[in-house]
Structures are given as structure tokens and as C-alpha cells.
Amino acid sequence: MPIASKLGSNRYLTVLRDAFMLSFPLTMFGSIIVVINNLPFFSKNTQGTLSQLFGNGQNATMSIMTVFVTFGIGYYLSKSYDVEAIFGGAISFASFLLLTPFTATTDKGVEVSGVLSLDRLGAKGMFVGMLAAFVAAEIYCRITKKGWQIKMPDGVPPAVAKSFAAMIPAIITLSVFLIVNAIMTGIFNTNLNDVIYEVIQKPLTGLGASLPATLIALFFVQLLWFFGLHGQIIVNSVMDPIWNTLMLDNLDAYKAGKHLPHIITKPFMETFTVGLGGSGMTLAVVLIMVFMLKSKQYRDIGRLALAPGIFNVNEPVIFGLPIVLNASIFIPWIITPLIVTSLNYAVMAMGLVPAPTGVSVPWTVPVFASGMLATNSIWGGVLQLVDVIIVGLLWFPFMKSLDKQAIMTAE
Known part of the structure; x- marks a missing residue:
């Protein structure tokens, strides 16, 4: 618990979480546009026309997510040091741009200068953007503090006074990144953006996209919640950069009409884990308490938890059942998400259900609807309903045991 508490309150992980939340409303808007443009009952011509008319709704939000994340990191890290935050955000974003090539290659292989490629402002530039933003904000804050x-x-x-106060820290910080870029370009004939993508981002996203790594992350989410710690926030602060990058990869492929490269993405984790009633997939547990148990205690808890549970808010179950430090339900609490997630991965890997397209679906969207939106297919919603049934079957013997104990106690 002390280790988990320190991890949850770590300055850099907190800043990273807040930076991603800064981009959340924008990515939601972009996701809505993508869903509308690609509704399955539209013809290809209609989808093409809508993409031409409204495609910038996605280009200006989800496709340039790194822009908002880098600014957010600089802003929130500077704020945590009690330094003028708006300049920290601007300097961090500019530092990222200093490391980004202003060139792009056309479909015909012609290199064009003086332009920024969308992929470098999105999935491909995510890790270099985060690293640059953290380093730039640290340099800016330390110089300002001196x-x-x-x-x-x-x-x-x-x-005016704040602008002049930020001038020297900004010049020194940006000079550092300009020199780094000059060294990479002049001596090594490359750029840091591509180096980090090949050396760090590709291996990390490859690891994060694997089922074993996902199951390990889920195990710790469940274990931390069992001890009363918000496992979602703690684990996601580490995994979100990877899952979000995988999400953007899928979205780019989906827009281009290509095969989706990943199953594990941020929408997969939100829709097929949290989207089944909250952390631990507890919607089925609530339904069991309301409709299948006999003790007044659990029926009342179930009734109170039902409305929030439909929208994937399950604190009434976690602290009301309770799940926290309740050894009687430790086994289903830990193993159920691992089993259901493995099943979902296998079903999608076999092509029986489409993988999430990369569209970001709010975690509060009820079951079935969120599955359809995430996969752009009714089968995504059907899979969620199957998941709820499986969760119920795994939990039922344990809940029945608790019910019998409660009835005996009441008598």
C-alpha cells in the first residue's frame, strides 16, 4: 500500500494523467465525428462525402493529440512547481516542435519541406512529445526558480511583466532543444523523433498491446482496489500513454480503410472492462443482488447501486458490498476480469467480433451501446452482453454464499 500510494501521488504520473484529461473533451468531439462519418448503414460514397466535409473535426482533435498532451504536461508540471504555468505549456510545446521534422513524404514518394505531418502530431510523435515536454518544463521551472x-x-x-520574466528561461530551454536537433540532424543525419519512435515507442507499444501485459495491468487494478486504493488511476497513469498511442494507430488505419493493427487499445480497456459496470465488471454483481438474492441487506445495496452501475459507476458496490478487504469475494474479484478480457481478446483475434476502431467512447456510456460505438458493429454490443452473463456465472456461487450468511445472521 505505501508503494501504491507513492505511485498514485507521484508528481510526474499525476501531471501525465492531467495532461491526457486536458485532451479528453477534444478527443471525444473527434470520436463523435468519426462515428457519424462512418455509420455502417451509409454507402461508401456517403462516407467519403461526409469525410471530405467533416473530416477536419477529427484531424484537428484526435489526430493531433500530442499537441494537447505536450502543452498539458508543460502547464501542469509548471503549476506543480508554482511557476507561471501558461508559459511552461507553450515552451514545452515549442520544444517538441523543435525536435519534429518539418517535412513530409507524399504518396508518390516526393519529400515536401515546410510542412508538419499529422502522424508526427499524433500517434507517432506521442512519446517524443511527452519526453520533450517533461524535460523542457523541468528546465524552464528550475531556471525560473533560480x-x-x-x-x-x-x-x-x-x-507584460510575466512575458519578460519568462524570456530568459524560455530562450535557454528552447536553445537546448535546438542544439539537440542540430546534433541529430547535422551529425547523425536523422531526427530524435524517429529515433525515439524506433527505439522506445515501438517496443513499448508492442509490449502494451500484448495480452500478458494487459492481464498483469488488470491484476494490479483489481488488487489495489481490494485494498481500497483507486487501482484504475494508479495503473492507468502508467499504461494510458501506451494504450492511447495504440488507439491512435487503430484510428489512422480505420480512416484509411486498412486492417486494424491492435486489439488492446484505450477504447478496448474502457469498453470491455470498465464499460461492464465499472472497475471489476460489477454490473452483473448488482443484477444478482437485485434479482437473485434473498437477504434484505444485499437487495437494498443492489437497488442503490443499480442506477450508478448502469453508467459504470460502481463505488456503491466497492464500498457498500463491500469489495474492499472482503476475503469472501477476493477470488471472483481478481480472476473474473482476467478471464473475460482473455475471452474478448481471443474472440477479436479470431475475427468473430471487430476490434475497437480507435474511436474514444466515454466510459459512462451504458453496456451494449458502448460496445457498438467502440467497434462500429452490433457485435461489439453483443459481446458485452455475453461478458455480463459470464461475469454473473463466475460471481453467483460466491454471492449466494454471502446471501446465506446474511440470512442466517438476520435470523
């Missing part, structure tokens, strides 16, 4: 600033007289407007 007092290396131009201080203006008291009568100068605050906005």
Missing part, C-alpha cells in the same frame, strides 16, 4: 529573470518595474502591466 531567479534568472528580467524583472520589470511595478507600474508595468502584469501580462
Whole structure:
């Protein structure tokens, strides 16, 4: 518990989480546009027309997610140091751009200069963006804390005074990144963006896309929740950058009409784990309490938890059943998500149900609807209903045992 608490309160993981949440409303807007443009009952011509008319809704949001994340990291990290945050965000974003090639290759193999490729502002640039943003914000904050600033007289407007105060830290920070880019370009004839993508991002995303790594992450989510710690926040702060990058890869492939490269993505984790009633997939547990148990205690808890559970809010179950430190239900709490996730992965790997397209679905969307939206197929919703049944079957013997104990106690 002490280790988990420190991990959950770590400055950098907290900043990373908040930075991704900054981009959340924008990615949701982009996801809605993608869903509308690609509704399955539209013809290919209609989908093409809608993409031409409204495609910028996705290009200006989800496709350039790294822009918002880098700014958010600089902003929130500077804020955590009590340094002027808006300049930290701007400097971090500019530092990322200094490492990004302003060139793109056309479909015919012609290299065009003076342009930014969308993939470098999205999935491909995510890790270099995060690293650059953290380093830039650290340099900016440390220089500012040392007092290396131009201080203006008291009568100068605050906005002007803050701009001058940020000038020296900004120049030094940006110079560091400009020199790094010059070394990579001039000496090694490459760029840091591509190096990090090949050396760090590809292996990490490959690991994060695997079923074993996903099951390990889920195991710790469940274990931490059992001890009363928010496992979702703690584990996701580490895994979200990987899962979000995989999501953007799928979205790019989906837009291009290509095969989806990944099964494990952020939408997969949200829709087919949290989307089944909250952490631990507890919607089936609530339904069992309401309709199948006899003790007044559990029926009342189930009734109270049903409405929130439909929208995947399950704190009433976690702390009301309770699940926290309840050894009687430790086994189903731990193993059920692992079994159901393995099944979902296998079904999608066999092609029986489409993998999530990369569209971001709010975790509060009820079961069946969220599955359809995430996969752009009714079979995604059907799979969720099958999951709920499996969860219920795995939990029922344990809940029946608790019910008998409660009835005996009441008598």
C-alpha cells in the first residue's frame, strides 16, 4: 500500500494523467465525428462525402493529440512547481516542435519541406512529445526558480511583466532543444523523433498491446482496489500513454480503410472492462443482488447501486458490498476480469467480433451501446452482453454464499 500510494501521488504520473484529461473533451468531439462519418448503414460514397466535409473535426482533435498532451504536461508540471504555468505549456510545446521534422513524404514518394505531418502530431510523435515536454518544463521551472529573470518595474502591466520574466528561461530551454536537433540532424543525419519512435515507442507499444501485459495491468487494478486504493488511476497513469498511442494507430488505419493493427487499445480497456459496470465488471454483481438474492441487506445495496452501475459507476458496490478487504469475494474479484478480457481478446483475434476502431467512447456510456460505438458493429454490443452473463456465472456461487450468511445472521 505505501508503494501504491507513492505511485498514485507521484508528481510526474499525476501531471501525465492531467495532461491526457486536458485532451479528453477534444478527443471525444473527434470520436463523435468519426462515428457519424462512418455509420455502417451509409454507402461508401456517403462516407467519403461526409469525410471530405467533416473530416477536419477529427484531424484537428484526435489526430493531433500530442499537441494537447505536450502543452498539458508543460502547464501542469509548471503549476506543480508554482511557476507561471501558461508559459511552461507553450515552451514545452515549442520544444517538441523543435525536435519534429518539418517535412513530409507524399504518396508518390516526393519529400515536401515546410510542412508538419499529422502522424508526427499524433500517434507517432506521442512519446517524443511527452519526453520533450517533461524535460523542457523541468528546465524552464528550475531556471525560473533560480531567479534568472528580467524583472520589470511595478507600474508595468502584469501580462507584460510575466512575458519578460519568462524570456530568459524560455530562450535557454528552447536553445537546448535546438542544439539537440542540430546534433541529430547535422551529425547523425536523422531526427530524435524517429529515433525515439524506433527505439522506445515501438517496443513499448508492442509490449502494451500484448495480452500478458494487459492481464498483469488488470491484476494490479483489481488488487489495489481490494485494498481500497483507486487501482484504475494508479495503473492507468502508467499504461494510458501506451494504450492511447495504440488507439491512435487503430484510428489512422480505420480512416484509411486498412486492417486494424491492435486489439488492446484505450477504447478496448474502457469498453470491455470498465464499460461492464465499472472497475471489476460489477454490473452483473448488482443484477444478482437485485434479482437473485434473498437477504434484505444485499437487495437494498443492489437497488442503490443499480442506477450508478448502469453508467459504470460502481463505488456503491466497492464500498457498500463491500469489495474492499472482503476475503469472501477476493477470488471472483481478481480472476473474473482476467478471464473475460482473455475471452474478448481471443474472440477479436479470431475475427468473430471487430476490434475497437480507435474511436474514444466515454466510459459512462451504458453496456451494449458502448460496445457498438467502440467497434462500429452490433457485435461489439453483443459481446458485452455475453461478458455480463459470464461475469454473473463466475460471481453467483460466491454471492449466494454471502446471501446465506446474511440470512442466517438476520435470523
